[in-house]
Amino acid sequence: xxxxxxxxxxxxxxxxxxxxxxxxxxxxxxxxxxxxxxxxxxxxxxxxxxxxxxxxxxxxxxxxxxxxxxxxxxxxxxxxxxxxxxxxxxxxxxxxxxxxxxxxxxxxxxxxxxxxxxxxxxxxxxxxxxxxxxxxxxxxxxxxxxxxxxxxxxxxxxxxxxxxxxxxxxxxxxxxxxxxxxxxxxxxxxxxxxxxxxxxxxxxxxxxxxxxxxxxxxxxxxxxxxxxxxxxxxxxxxxxxxxxxxxxxxxxxxxxxxxxxxxxxxxxxxxxxxxxxxxxxxxxxxxxxxxxxxxxxxxxxxxxxxxxxx
Amino acid sequence: xxxxxxxxxxxxxxxxxxxxxxxxxxxxxxxxxxxxxxxxxxxxxxxxxxxxxxxxxxxxxxxxxxxxxxxxxxxxxxxxxxxxxxxxxxxxxxxxxxxxxxxxxxxxxxxxxxxxxxxxxxxxxxxxxxxxxxxxxxxxxxxxxxxxxxxxxxxxxxxxxxxxxxxxxxxxxxxxxxxxxxxxxxxxxxxxxxxxxxxxxxxxxxxxxxxxxxxxxxxxxxxxxxxxxxxxxxxxxxxxxxxxxxxxxxxxxxxxxxxxxxxxxxxxxxxxxxxxxxxxxxxxxxxxxxxxxxxxxxxxxxxxxxxxxx
Numbered sequence: 375x376x377x378x379x380x381x382x383x384x385x386x387x388x389x390x391x392x393x394x395x396x397x398x399x400x401x402x403x404x405x406x407x408x409x410x411x412x413x414x415x416x417x418x419x420x421x422x423x424x425x426x427x428x429x430x431x432x433x434x435x436x437x438x439x440x441x442x443x444x445x446x447x448x449x450x451x452x453x454x455x456x457x458x459x460x461x462x463x464x465x466x467x468x469x470x471x472x473x474x475x476x477x478x479x480x481x482x483x484x485x486x487x488x489x490x491x492x493x494x495x496x497x498x499x500x501x502x503x504x505x506x507x508x509x510x511x512x513x514x515x516x517x518x519x520x521x522x523x524x525x526x527x528x529x530x531x532x533x534x535x536x537x538x539x540x541x542x543x544x545x546x547x548x549x550x551x552x553x554x555x556x557x558x559x560x561x562x563x564x565x566x567x568x569x570x571x572x573x574x575x576x577x578x579x580x581x582x583x584x585x586x587x588x589x590x591x592x593x594x595x596x597x598x599x600x601x602x603x604x605x606x607x608x609x610x611x612x613x614x615x616x617x618x619x620x621x622x623x624x625x626x627x628x629x630x631x632x633x634x635x636x637x638x639x640x641x642x643x644x645x646x647x648x649x650x651x652x653x654x655x656x657x658x659x660x661x662x663x664x665x666x667x668x669x670x671x672x673x674x675x676x677x678x679x680x681x682x683x684x
Numbered sequence: 685x686x687x688x689x690x691x692x693x694x695x696x697x698x699x700x701x702x703x704x705x706x707x708x709x710x711x712x713x714x715x716x717x718x719x720x721x722x723x724x725x726x727x728x729x730x731x732x733x734x735x736x737x738x739x740x741x742x743x744x745x746x747x748x749x750x751x752x753x754x755x756x757x758x759x760x761x762x763x764x765x766x767x768x769x770x771x772x773x774x775x776x777x778x779x780x781x782x783x784x785x786x787x788x789x790x791x792x793x794x795x796x797x798x799x800x801x802x803x804x805x806x807x808x809x810x811x812x813x814x815x816x817x818x819x820x821x822x823x824x825x826x827x828x829x830x831x832x833x834x835x836x837x838x839x840x841x842x843x844x845x846x847x848x849x850x851x852x853x854x855x856x857x858x859x860x861x862x863x864x865x866x867x868x869x870x871x872x873x874x875x876x877x878x879x880x881x882x883x884x885x886x887x888x889x890x891x892x893x894x895x896x897x898x899x900x901x902x903x904x905x906x907x908x909x910x911x912x913x914x915x916x917x918x919x920x921x922x923x924x925x926x927x928x929x930x931x932x933x934x935x936x937x938x939x940x941x942x943x944x945x946x947x948x949x950x951x952x953x954x955x956x957x958x959x960x961x962x963x964x965x966x967x968x969x970x971x972x973x974x975x976x977x978x979x980x981x982x983x984x985x986x987x988x989x990x991x992x993x994x
Contacts, residue, residue: 451955475905500902503982504969510982519904549901559894564905567884569946571909574880575965577935577942584869590968590975591859592810594829595785595874596913598978599881603906605969608962615950615958625887626947630940632887636879637936640925645761648925652918655885658900659814659915665900668908672813672820674984 379540380443381406386434386456387447388412388421389607390502391473393511395445396427398544401513411437412508413448421508435463443540446472446484451613454483461487469533471497475560475610477524477553479617485526493533496524496553498560499546506607517545518666524553561621565614566629568603569622572611575604599674689850690753691716696744696766697757698722698731699917700812701783703821705755706736708854711823721747722818723758731818745773753850756782756794761923764793771797779843781807785870785920787834787863789927795836803843806834806863808870809856816917827855828976834863871931875924876939878913879932882921885914909984 383405385392392410399405410427411434412418422430431437438444438460448456453474464470470492474480477496488494501519503510521541525534538548551559578589578597589597615622639647663670693715695702702720709715720737721744722728732740741747748754748770758766763784774780780802784790787806798804811829813820831851835844848858861869888899888907899907925932949957973980 500905502905505982520901522902559898559902560905562888562891562894563899563902563907566888567906567910569950570880570884570943571906572962572965573943573946574877574939575968576961577939578872578876579964579968580942581872581938584872586968586971588869589873590971590977591830592832592869592873593972593975593977595810595812595870596877596881597873598972599909599913600877601965601969601972601978602984603909604962604965606962606966608959608966611962612955612958616953616955619950619953622950623947626943628891629884629887630943632890633880633883633936633940636883637933640879640929640932643926643929645922645926648922649918651886652882652914652916652921654889655882655911655914656916656918658885658889658896659911661896661900662903662908662911665903667900667903668911669986672815674912674986676979676984 376403378406379404379536379543382409382441383407383443383445384409384411384438384441385427385445385447386411386437386460388417388426388508389447390506390510391499391515392445392447393421393426393508394513394515395447395473395511395544397511397513398516402543404540404543405443409437409441417508424509426508426511434460438463438465438468440465442468444468444470446470446474449607449610449613450474450476450479450617451609453480457484457487461489464489464492466491468492469537470494471537473497473499475564475614476618477556481524481526481553493530494526495529495534495537496526497537497541498522498524498556499541499544500560500564501546502606504602504605506610514545516541519546521546521548522556523548523550524556525550557618557621561618561625565618565622566625568606568611569615569626570629571600571604574600686713688716689714689846689853692719692751693717693753693755694719694721694748694751695737695755695757696721696747696770698727698736698818699757700816700820701809701825702755702757703731703736703818704823704825705757705783705821705854707821707823708826712853714850714853715753719747719751727818734819736818736821744770748773748775750775752778754778754780756780756784759917759920759923760784760786760789760927761919763790767794767797771799774799774802776801778802779847780804781847783807783809785874785924786928787866791834791836791863803840804836805839805844805847806836807847807851808832808834808866809851809854810870810874811856812916814912814915816920824855826851829856831856831858832866833858833860834866835860867928867931868934871928871935875928875932876935878916878921879925879936880939881910881914884910
């Protein structure tokens with residue numbers, strides 16, 4: 375057997391992303407040993423029961439001890455206390471990274487606690503499903519997706535290259551950008567869409583004139599598409615909106631301007647303006663399919679058969 | 685062979701819904717003969733090439749002649765002129781129905797042209813994909829979905845029962861309600877979601893700070909879910925918004941109120957309010973899956989493999 379890329383990898387937090395990383399590391403033989411920690415004893419027990427990692431630790435300090443790669447996979451709001459807790463236990467020369475959806479806030483929270491000789495390289499695999507927890511991961515999650523790294527000024531280039539190689543071995547392509555740009559891009563492609571989805575699903579559930587049962591029965595008319603991402607982990611998303619506030623509010627402002635323009639076109643009966651807008655958006659769908667970032671099959675490949683069997 | 689439910693069915697318009705109806709009618713043996721018409725000669729040619737229907741007609745008048753079931757499957761904005769055109773050619777005793785997404789407007793447009801002895805029963809199969817055209821149909825489209833009928837006051841009950849039996853034979857469940865309530869319900873479950881999706885996809889494509897290429901590359905972070913319904917037929921959707929204006933603007937008003945509240949919660953850092961909202965929306969997803977209106981598989985069953993092969 376060839377030498378694994380890392381001798382010991384510590385996964386702190388054992389949700390969808392961490393469990394997927396564990397599966398892909400095993401498939402690719404990237405880690406000599408995988409140590410894991412989750413704050414909740416229930417999560418630790420589930421992870422142990424399914425053999426998700428090689429060793430499970432009650433504290434993050436124990437889990438990171440001796441690890442040459444530490445990946446923080448907790449909600450964005452939990453980084454400050456966690457970094458303080460593990461700081462003194464990180465091994466000399468280790469790479470410390472994360473998978474959080476907001477980079478600026480995490481950098482602010484973690485940087486003060488990074489000891490000399492530890493390479494902190496923030497990261498974000500742009501991949502996921504609406505599921506959460508240690509049983510939701512799968513090795514293919516990162517295949518064909520992008521992982522964004524946002525190294526700090528003066529970051530060790532060899533460490534960055536090694537982390538880049540790691541993500542490529544996990545199936546991803548890798549992009550490098552500033553944390554500030556990352557947070558703006560993700561506000562557009564992820565945070566705003568989630569906010570809008572959460573909003574419309576809540577709106578529909580609250581109407582007096584249309585019952586919740588009607589909303590559910592006829593959801594195949596479009597509504598159900600929004601319910602998928604509106605079913606994402608509430609803690610994770612609360613933290614994203616609280617910590618990427620400025621970029622989200624900025625993008626929401628743009629969204630609202632455009633929505634007001636569409637509303638005006640409807641009120642005035644401006645059919646040509648609507649037609650042009652809807653034609654342009656159709657082209658963007660095609661570009662996404664051409665770029666391999668979604669499948670061309672109609673209706674996301676759902677079957678007519680609602681049981682999903684076929 | 686048993687006698688088909690209808691001797692001759694005329695499909696006017698040969699897009700996604702009409703072609704799916706043709707496929708399911710053939711599978712279930714519901715029609716002795718299927719006559720079709722589409723306004724565009726290109727569509728007629730494609731339909732003929734794939735043998736979509738039994739006879740193709742250059743005019744709707746010819747197609748409806750002698751039919752005991754006529755199904756109008758054209759964009760909502762095209763009903764008035766079409767009804768005037770076929771009026772004198774409808775057979776005594778025929779059922780005239782449609783599949784349009786807005787019922788009030790269609791009733792206004794069609795009713796004046798319905799001859800005595802013809803049973804006009806408006807209908808709407810709540811099913812679809814983002815695809816369009818005669819090649820996009822498939823027999824399973826209506827399986828497990830709902831078809832809504834909105835019969836007028838004094839409608840012939842035997843004719844309503846026969847159309848209900850037809851849609852059940854196509855795989856759907858059937859609900860009956862007023863046109864007004866239909867248009868309100870659909871504004872929530874379909875028209876507003878499409879408007880929001882069209883809007884966010886357009887917004888993201890127009891930013892200066894984030895390139896279109898970035899939006900496409902990282903679309904798996906959530907954005908791509910919206911691009912599916914924002915790829916729906918622009919003519920059909922222009923007409924929906926122009927003809928269900930009041931209900932759409934009313935629902936958009938509710939959406940905007942809620943969005944302002946969420947925006948305020950983000951600006952003020954009200955984490956508990958966000959958490960509660962996001963927890964509630966997660967439950968609605970579960971209800972939709974429990975009702976058989978979407979599949980439980982994560983990420984709509986997309987594969988990690990972006991080629992979709994597996």
